[in-house]
Amino acid sequence: xxxxxxxxxxxxxxxxxxxxxxxxxxxxxxxxxxxxxxxxxxxxxxxxxxxxxxxxxxxxxxxxxxxxxxxxxxxxxxxxxxxxxxxxxxxxxxxxxxxxxxxxxxxxxxxxxxxxxxxxxxxxxxxxxxxxxxxxxxxxxxxxxxxxxxxxxxxxxxxxxxxxxxxxxxxxxxxxxxxxxxxxxxxxxxxxxxxxxxxxxxxxxxxxxxxxxxxxxxxxxxxxxxxxxxxxxxxxxxxxxxxxxxxxxxxxxxxxxxxxxxxxxxxxxxxxxxxxxxxxxxxxxxxxxxxxxxxxxxxxxxxxxxxxxxxxxxxxxxxxxxxxxxxxxxxxxxxxxxxxxxxxxxxxxxxxxxxxxxxxxxxxxxxxxxxxxxxxx
Amino acid sequence: xxxxxxxxxxxxxxxxxxxxxxxxxxxxxxxxxxxxxxxxxxxxxxxxxxxxxxxxxxxxxxxxxxxxxxxxxxxxxxxxxxxxxxxxxxxxxxxxxxxxxxxxxxxxxxxxxxxxxxxxxxxxxxxxxxxxxxxxxxxxxxxxxxxxxxxxxxxxxxxxxxxxxxxxxxxxxxxxxxxxxxxxxxxxxxxxxxxxxxxxxxxxxxxxxxxxxxxxxxxxxxxxxxxxxxxxxxxxxxxxxxxxxxxxxxxxxxxxxxxxxxxxxxxxxxxxxxxxxxxxxxxxxxxxxxxxxxx
Amino acid sequence: xxxxxxxxxxxxxxxxxxxxxxxxxxxxxxxxxxxxxxxxxxxxxxxxxxxxxxxxxxxxxxxxxxxxxxxxxxxxxxxxxxxxxxxxxxxxxxxxxxxxxxxxxxxxxxxxxxxxxxxxxxxxxxxxxxxxxxxxxxxxxxxxxxxxxxxxxxxxxxxxxxxxxxxxxxxxxxxxxxxxxxxxxxxxxxxxxxxxxxxxxxxxxxxxxxxxxxxxxxxxxxxxxxxxxxxxxxxxxxxxxxxxxxxxxxxxxxxxxxxxxxxxxxxxxxxxxxxxxxxxxxxxxxxxxxxxxxx
Numbered sequence: 001x002x003x004x005x006x007x008x009x010x011x012x013x014x015x016x017x018x019x020x021x022x023x024x025x026x027x028x029x030x031x032x033x034x035x036x037x038x039x040x041x042x043x044x045x046x047x048x049x050x051x052x053x054x055x056x057x058x059x060x061x062x063x064x065x066x067x068x069x070x071x072x073x074x075x076x077x078x079x080x081x082x083x084x085x086x087x088x089x090x091x092x093x094x095x096x097x098x099x100x101x102x103x104x105x106x107x108x109x110x111x112x113x114x115x116x117x118x119x120x121x122x123x124x125x126x127x128x129x130x131x132x133x134x135x136x137x138x139x140x141x142x143x144x145x146x147x148x149x150x151x152x153x154x155x156x157x158x159x160x161x162x163x164x165x166x167x168x169x170x171x172x173x174x175x176x177x178x179x180x181x182x183x184x185x186x187x188x189x190x191x192x193x194x195x196x197x198x199x200x201x202x203x204x205x206x207x208x209x210x211x212x213x214x215x216x217x218x219x220x221x222x223x224x225x226x227x228x229x230x231x232x233x234x235x236x237x238x239x240x241x242x243x244x245x246x247x248x249x250x251x252x253x254x255x256x257x258x259x260x261x262x263x264x265x266x267x268x269x270x271x272x273x274x275x276x277x278x279x280x281x282x283x284x285x286x287x288x289x290x291x292x293x294x295x296x297x298x299x300x301x302x303x304x305x306x307x308x309x310x311x312x313x314x315x316x317x318x319x320x321x322x323x324x325x326x327x328x329x330x331x332x333x334x335x336x337x338x339x340x341x342x343x344x345x346x347x348x349x350x351x352x353x354x355x356x357x358x359x360x361x362x363x364x365x366x367x368x369x370x371x372x373x374x375x376x377x
Numbered sequence: 378x379x380x381x382x383x384x385x386x387x388x389x390x391x392x393x394x395x396x397x398x399x400x401x402x403x404x405x406x407x408x409x410x411x412x413x414x415x416x417x418x419x420x421x422x423x424x425x426x427x428x429x430x431x432x433x434x435x436x437x438x439x440x441x442x443x444x445x446x447x448x449x450x451x452x453x454x455x456x457x458x459x460x461x462x463x464x465x466x467x468x469x470x471x472x473x474x475x476x477x478x479x480x481x482x483x484x485x486x487x488x489x490x491x492x493x494x495x496x497x498x499x500x501x502x503x504x505x506x507x508x509x510x511x512x513x514x515x516x517x518x519x520x521x522x523x524x525x526x527x528x529x530x531x532x533x534x535x536x537x538x539x540x541x542x543x544x545x546x547x548x549x550x551x552x553x554x555x556x557x558x559x560x561x562x563x564x565x566x567x568x569x570x571x572x573x574x575x576x577x578x579x580x581x582x583x584x585x586x587x588x589x590x591x592x593x594x595x596x597x598x599x600x601x602x603x604x605x606x607x608x609x610x611x612x613x614x615x616x617x618x619x620x621x622x623x624x625x626x627x628x629x630x631x632x633x634x635x636x637x638x639x640x641x642x643x644x645x646x647x648x649x650x651x652x653x654x655x656x657x658x659x660x661x662x663x664x665x666x667x668x669x670x671x672x
Numbered sequence: 673x674x675x676x677x678x679x680x681x682x683x684x685x686x687x688x689x690x691x692x693x694x695x696x697x698x699x700x701x702x703x704x705x706x707x708x709x710x711x712x713x714x715x716x717x718x719x720x721x722x723x724x725x726x727x728x729x730x731x732x733x734x735x736x737x738x739x740x741x742x743x744x745x746x747x748x749x750x751x752x753x754x755x756x757x758x759x760x761x762x763x764x765x766x767x768x769x770x771x772x773x774x775x776x777x778x779x780x781x782x783x784x785x786x787x788x789x790x791x792x793x794x795x796x797x798x799x800x801x802x803x804x805x806x807x808x809x810x811x812x813x814x815x816x817x818x819x820x821x822x823x824x825x826x827x828x829x830x831x832x833x834x835x836x837x838x839x840x841x842x843x844x845x846x847x848x849x850x851x852x853x854x855x856x857x858x859x860x861x862x863x864x865x866x867x868x869x870x871x872x873x874x875x876x877x878x879x880x881x882x883x884x885x886x887x888x889x890x891x892x893x894x895x896x897x898x899x900x901x902x903x904x905x906x907x908x909x910x911x912x913x914x915x916x917x918x919x920x921x922x923x924x925x926x927x928x929x930x931x932x933x934x935x936x937x938x939x940x941x942x943x944x945x946x947x948x949x950x951x952x953x954x955x956x957x958x959x960x961x962x963x964x965x966x967x
Contacts, residue, residue: 034923038493079877080688081912083870087684108793109872113684129793129872170640170780171876173790198640198780202599204589205392207385208634215378228495232590239507239516262497262590410762461935469762470708474891474934477884481927598880602773605766644777647770654767655755 023066023323027314028073028089028098030106031307035077040226040253041102041124041303044296046072048304049100051291052311062319070311071095075106082106083113090117096318096330099310100124102303104173111137120317120331122310124303126174131355136331140310141275142356144177145185150273150361151222151249152185159247159271161219163192167209167233168224170198175224178251182222194218201229209233210240220247227256227301231263238266247271252361256301260369270366271374275344275357276305277364279373282347284312309344316340381513382635383628388519390627391526394620395581396600397607398529399451399574405614406550406570408469412476413454414578414604415597416483421447421579422586422596423487426496436502440583447579448572454479455571460564480597487594495593503587518588525584529577530620536573537616546570550614603630606650612660622660683801687869689909690804694862695882696889696901697811698855703895704819705851706831708761711752711768712886714775715745715859716866717878721779723864724792724873734798738864745860746853753852757845760834772883779875791874792867799868807865808902811858815898823850888926892933894940903942 031045032038049070057067071093075082082101089095090113097120101107104127114121115134123130126141141147155161164186169175183193194216197209213221214237221237223230234248250259250272259267278289278299288308292300300308317334318325325333335351342349345359352358363374400414425443428434434442458479462471506517537543548556549566557563585600586592603626611622626646633642653660698712719741726737752771756764779786786792799807818824826847829837838844867873885908893904908926937944 034488034493038488042493076912079870079872079874080909084685084688084913087682105791105874105876109870112797112871127790132794169789171789173788173874176783176789197634197638200599202595204585204591204596204599205389206589207388208382208631209639211378211381211385212635215381228591228593232497235590241514258495262495264500404762410765458931458935465935465938467934467938470703470765471934471938473762473765474887475931477887478927478930478934481884481923481930485924485927602769606770609763609766638781640781641777644774644781647774647777650770651755651767654759654763658759658763 024069025062025066025318026069026071026093026095027311028071028085028093028095029307029311030073030075030082030085030089030098030100030102032077032102033074035075037077037102040256044298044301044304045100045102045307047292047295048300048306048308049311051288051295052308052315055287055291056312056315061315063323066318066323068311068315068318075101077102077106079106079109083109086110086113086121087117090114090119095119096325096327097122097314097334099314100307104129107137119327120314120334122314122334124306124310126356127177135335135355138334138351138355138357140306140313140357142352142358144174145181147252147273147361148178148181149185150363152182152189152191154271154273154363155220155222155247155249156186156189156191159220161191161247163194163218163220165194165213165216165218165221166196166224167221168196168198169201169226169229171200172225175251178224182224192218199225199229199233201226203229204232206233206236207240210236210242213237214241218246220249222249222251223254224251225254227254227258228262230254231259231261231267234263234270235266253302255364255371257299257371258301260366260371263366264369267366268368272364272366272371273361274302274364275359275361276300276302276309277362277371277373278305279364279371280343280345280347280362281373282341282343284341284347285343288343305343309342309349312342313337313340313349378635382631384513384515384519386628386631387624388522388627389631390624391522392581392585392623393600393603393607393627394526394623395522395529395584396578397604397611397619397623398533398616399577399581400604401608401611401614401616401619402533402577403570403574404608406546407567409459409472410469410476411454411459411574412473412601413458413479413483414574415601416480416487417447417451417454417575417597418578418582418585418600419487419592419594419597420450420483421575421582422592423491423582423594424579425583426498426586426592429498429502436498436587440580443583444576444579447582448575450483451571451575451578452568454575455567459571460567484594484597491594493594495591497590497592498587518584522584522588525580526620529580530616533573533577533616542569603646606646609650609658610653610660615660618660685909685913687801687804689906690801690808691862691866691869692885692889692909693808693902693905694811694858694865695886696893696905697815697898698859698862699886699890700895700898700901701815701851701855701858703890704831705827705847706834707848707851707855708765709752709756709768709852709855710765710883710887711749711771711852712855712859712862713878713880713882714768714772715748715856716863716882717772717775717779717875718748718856719745719860719863720867720873720878721786721792721863722860724795724867725785727796727798727868728792728794734868737868738861741860741864742857745856745858745863747856748860749852749854749856750849752856753849756852757848769880769883772879776875776879779878786875789874789876791872793872795867795871795873797869797871799865804865804869807861811861812898812902818854819898823847827851888930890940892929892940894943894946896939897942897946900940900942904940907941 032041053070099122101110102124104125107123107125108129111130112133114136122138126139130137130139168179223233248270252274255274317330321329321333338350339348350358364371365374403409403411421443424446425439428439458475507514545561549563607622607626611618630642702709722741722744723737726740826842889904890901894900
């Protein structure tokens with residue numbers, strides 16, 4: 001009898017504690033797992049999210065009884081599906097926040113939805129169209145102009161470049177914005193743009209373009225495209241006879257093991273500024289990279305690092321917002337993040353007043369087929 | 378630079394010709410516009426890649442197997458997709474639509490098999506050498522492309538015009554019911570043409586994947602539209618016309634990219650297509666079929 | 673989950689079904705008139721950009737944008753009809769595919785006007801669900817009237833057999849132009865509403881993918897009925913939502929569906945259903961010939 005009542009009391013206590021403290025916060029994640037950009041983002045980004053969720057829950061960083069759950073769905077890189085998914089996440093699944101939605105082409109149409117449905121939205125992008133519709137949209141990365149300033153500084157300052165040739169992805173809006181900013185910045189500093197050519201991500205024959213470049217004189221070539229295509233461009237440009245004293249500069253998105261796999265010797269000596277690299281020395285990153293290696297036997301790249309960082313930032317916001325926080329509180333906590341530890345950049349992340357990310361890029365140079373992290377100065 | 382670009386143009390043209398040959402063969406013989414041709418081409422490249430990397434085949438062996446494999450895939454296309462349609466008297470639109478569907482299926486399978494990654498043959502797969510003279514250069518791989526096209530075209534012409542099998546193919550293309558009266562089995566002829574078409578595509582896939590350092594599930598898509606322009610310009614069903622048109626288109630694209638703008642090259646290409654359709658829809662060379670124009 | 677939450681979370685999907693039905697109807701018009709055109713995606717792009725530029729740069733409001741889109745679409749259709757009227761078979765198909773590629777390339781290139789790859793954003797959302805329902809109803813009404821009129825009969829005749837239609841005195845070239853203009857106008861309206869509903873447009877969304885979608889929707893639903901285009905659209909848009917657990921298999925299923933439907937159910941779902949209903953009705957109420965009375 002006594003045992004029975006004791007058992008009942010314990011059971012009641014457990015149930016009560018559970019009811020009082022258990023809080024599972026659902027975060028919606030959109031990843032292009034299929035479709036045209038799946039090769040770049042896709043499955044690796046998913047690992048980034050999974051590792052983040054595991055770490056958040058096992059470390060108990062949200063507080064007692066609070067766990068996070070990621071609702072991961074594939075938007076196939078398609079605008080229609082991104083919009084439908086965003087609506088579903090925010091209306092019926094009642095997520096506390098949405099992250100991912102890779103690229104501005106998809107994030108910009110989702111931003112007004114996030115504002116209508118008042119859900120914090122941390123986009124994997126850098127377009128002003130994400131933050132303009134209202135206070136609920138955040139850009140993980142900073143504006144293209146600022147990103148590309150690092151490249152123009154590097155080129156015209158440290159590397160003494162006076163003339164630049166550019167090859168960019170004409171179908172990608174982020175790429176086009178970077179190209180426009182770079183041209184403006186180089187010219188403003190007295191440099192010369194000798195040529196500016198658009199390619200598409202499905203091109204493979206760069207013979208004509210490479211031959212054209214080989215007939216011109218310039219100090220550096222900047223390629224703004226995804227790693228596989230960019231590497232191929234560099235290979236064929238070298239084959240066409242562009243000399244070894246022409247410096248190669250790459251876009252942040254080219255930062256991936258694929259670059260070396262496809263580029264081989266042609267990409268040795270190349271510089272890339274990047275918000276994320278597996279070699280960045282912060283302790284958070286070391287732990288993340290180890291775990292990523294365990295799961296995939298490869299190193300994380302920009303998408304995987306970016307998705308991991310996004311999840312962690314939301315987790316910090318959720319923690320700061322306190323137990324039982326609603327979407328408004330989470331949004332405010334997100335906007336208020338200052339010097340939060342993160343795997344991005346030099347390890348500290350904030351949001352600026354316009355809700356773009358604030359962090360310090362790192363610099364990577366390829367040497368002997370390996371991407372070495374190099375101090376920015 | 379101009380002469381070097383001419384060389385580039387010939388190589389690019391040979392690429393288009395390689396891809397377009399199989400397409401024009403099937404269209405010329407059977408009036409089937411096979412949208413899945415690009416996918417067969419891509420699978421040729423993939424088979425070659427996996428044989429070299431996973432099974433350690435030397436390139437020439439992988440190349441031959443890629444051709445055969447692609448030919449087999451092409452036969453499956455005929456058996457599973459086009460033949461049932463023929464039996465049900467499907468019209469031209471149905472064939473186009475069905476081949477678009479088949480294309481989707483083949484591409485998504487490839488996407489999953491490759492995990493959507495872009496692959497390249499290992500760096501030592503083929504000895505890459507550069508021959509330089511008079512300020513021009515051509516690589517061993519570029520030479521291989523040109524030689525391959527020449528051999529393929531030669532072989533195809535010999536097959537079609539000098540062998541009894543080829544005669545059967547031509548008979549079926551001119552008048553299928555009449556040819557059955559003469560004892561030809563059209564079903565087998567279709568299989569042959571599809572196998573040949575697939576072989577050509579597979580060879581193209583392996584060579585192009587090697588030369589341009591890229592094999593991915595999308596590699597057929599971007600080239601298919603150029604291939605369509607080439608087969609129309611060259612005259613549907615004309616082998617020689619296709620090669621000539623391929624080289625011409627390759628040249629135009631190269632020169633536009635080099636001297637005007639790479640962004641406009643697509644628009645210019647399709648502009649040319651329109652003009653050709655307006656002025657000379659039968660192409661440079663009359664093929665085995667002449668489109669009837671109503672009034 | 674409350675009914676309200678359900679409806680509000682699926683409203684955008686419903687909106688998209690309405691808009692894409694219009695694109696499919698533009699395609700339906702072509703097929704109905706025997707025109708092998710795959711141009712609707714291009715008309716949609718023209719309409720979308722016209723509408724977006726109108727509403728953003730002029731103060732004239734949404735209706736002006738819609739009217740301008742209709743005009744631009746109809747003009748584009750007429751421009752296409754001129755060269756293509758004399759061609760038959762697969763030529764218009766290839767040419768219209770080329771047309772779609774050209775407009776996408778031009779949209780990418782004309783950065784000052786179209787925003788290039790970045791596209792146009794911050795388009796006010798003026799096309800809400802009631803507006804879309806009204807637009808679809810209007811187009812459906814218009815097409816029903818046309819179908820019953822001389823124009824509709826002419827389309828039917830031309831679709832069945834062009835030569836016979838000519839011999840019956842039907843001015844084929846004239847109706848060809850009407851068909852293209854109509855298809856262009858409807859496609860453009862769809863594009864304009866797309867811009868006014870989804871806040872941002874980029875050239876990429878109007879390419880080959882949308883072309884395939886329009887053709888698939890009409891083929892799936894049925895080429896001879898207006899309802900067919902709408903049902904086909906609904907199936908294609910809702911299926912990925914239901915098939916979500918199957919992730920990458922989505923495209924594979926669409927491809928396989930295309931092949932299966934065009935081969936075994938070539939009339940499409942709606943038309944086959946109608947046919948079955950009609951047969952069943954005639955079985956139940958057979959027409960009994962009057963008994964002949966012996967003289």
